Amino acid sequence: MGTPASVVSEPPPWQAPTEARGRKQASANIFQDAELLQIQGLFQRSGDQLAEERAQIIWECAGDHRVAEALKRLRRKRPPRQKPLGHSLHHCSRLRIPEPPSPLADPQSATETASNEQYLHSRRTSARIRRNWRKPGPTSYLHQIRH
Numbered sequence: 483m484g485t486p487a488s489v490v491s492e493p494p495p496w497q498a499p500t501e502a503r504g505r506k507q508a509s510a511n512i513f514q515d516a517e518l519l520q521i522q523g524l525f526q527r528s529g530d531q532l533a534e535e536r537a538q539i540i541w542e543c544a545g546d547h548r549v550a551e552a553l554k555r556l557r558r559k560r561p562p563r564q565k566p567l568g569h570s571l572h573h574c575s576r577l578r579i580p581e582p583p584s585p586l587a588d589p590q591s592a593t594e595t596a597s598n599e600q601y602l603h604s605r606r607t608s609a610r611i612r613r614n615w616r617k618p619g620p621t622s623y624l625h626q627i628r629h
Contacts, residue, residue: 516541 518541525533 518537521537521540522533525536530536
């Protein structure tokens with residue numbers, strides 16, 4: 483019995499095929515030769531809220547294997563996700579009946595009204611931020627490159 487043809491025809495694992503030797507070698511880090519402003523522009527154009535911070539981390543770690551870990555750490559800084567409301571409850575939570583201001587309002591109730599308005603504004607802002615966090619950002623493709 484002889485040696486199987488597949489074993490005889492395969493080149494040794496340490497020797498690259500002829501067509502592969504002529505190609506340019508791929509870079510493990512696509513940001514290796516990029517400048518800080520270029521990276522910031524990339525993230526800003528993609529609509530990233532933390533474009534400057536992400537770009538700074540990538541630029542500092544350029545050529546380093548820790549780039550993916552740094553981006554994962556940034557990703558963990560996101561606020562914890564809350565359970566999504568049902569469709570009908572979600573719309574009801576936005577409804578608000580404005581109350582007419584009373585002419586004889588005391589300063590305490592005026593302060594409470596102002597703090598309630600700030601609370602509602604911050605909730606709307608945080609809901610908008612949460613919606614934007616769900617959009618795929620530049621880190622999603624970086625994660626795929628790393629793994």
